[in-house]
Amino acid sequence: GAVVSQHPSWVICKSGTSVKIECRSLDFQATTMFWYRQFPKQSLMLMATSNEGSKATYEQGVEKDKFLINHASLTLSTLTVTSAHPEDSSFYICSASPPGQGEGTEAFFGQGTRLTVV
Amino acid sequence: GENVEQHPSTLSVQEGDSAVIKCTYSDSASNYFPWYKQELGKRPQLIIDIRSNVGEKKDQRIAVTLNKTAKHFSLHITETQPEDSAVYFCAASKMAFYNQGGKLIFGQGTELSVKP
Numbered sequence: 001g002a003v004v005s006q007h008p009s010w011v012i013c014k015s016g017t018s019v020k021i022e023c024r025s026l027d028f029q030a031t032t033m034f035w036y037r038q039f040p041k042q043s044l045m046l047m048a049t050s051n052e053g054s055k056a057t058y059e060q061g062v063e064k065d066k067f068l069i070n071h072a073s074l075t076l077s078t079l080t081v082t083s084a085h086p087e088d089s090s091f092y093i094c095s096a097s098p099p100g101q102g103e104g105t106e107a108f109f110g111q112g113t114r115l116t117v118v
Numbered sequence: 119g120e121n122v123e124q125h126p127s128t129l130s131v132q133e134g135d136s137a138v139i140k141c142t143y144s145d146s147a148s149n150y151f152p153w154y155k156q157e158l159g160k161r162p163q164l165i166i167d168i169r170s171n172v173g174e175k176k177d178q179r180i181a182v183t184l185n186k187t188a189k190h191f192s193l194h195i196t197e198t199q200p201e202d203s204a205v206y207f208c209a210a211s212k213m214a215f216y217n218q219g220g221k222l223i224f225g226q227g228t229e230l231s232v233k234p
Contacts, residue, residue: 034221043224109161
């Protein structure tokens with residue numbers, strides 16, 4: 001299957017600082033990638049759709065100025081958590097689908113990033 | 119927008135028994151329904167998926183059924199084994215374009231425990 005790689009796997013940062021998370025599609029080009037957030041013992045919640053060469057589309061309730069998304073190439077999307085606070089501590093995970101699979105394409109997930117804000 | 123409801127939230131079965139997890143979705147335009155298994159701290163792993171033009175799909179001990187009229191789909195695991203213990207998520211997606219995967223809306227998850 002296709003490979004999506006996420007970096008870093010875990011990060012600890014101080015409150016008020018910013019953290020950047022990278023999501024790469026290693027063996028395919030992705031015009032669209034998706035960012036999810038998962039709190040302990042909860043489901044994956046879609047945060048935003050990352051669009052190559054254009055602005056990201058954010059889900060209702062997600063602050064676009066706090067969660068900056070950049071999709072500068074067909075293989076890389078980045079999520080920057082700005083001015084992080086302890087409540088932003090979570091598991092962040094990205095996904096992408098290889099093109100050309102037709103209706104209902106399989107999503108491939110990155111390893112996830114465990115963010116802890118202290 | 120799409121909403122996916124999943125039940126039960128926890129399920130405990132004896133090894134060898136069957137397990138059934140059910141999901142309902144709200145958007146009739148959704149056309150792709152994957153099921154994921156997630157172990158603690160890991161990425162979701164696709165175990166089976168079904169597209170809207172199919173009513174049932176089976177892969178060894180795992181099967182999924184889809185009822186488009188009622189807007190619900192179910193995961194069936196037969197002959198459960200302790201290694202099946204994990205959290206299972208259903209999801210729904212709506213994709214209109216040939217070369218673009220749609221965003222996934224997940225159910226709340228089911229923690230399955232298979233007792234030896």
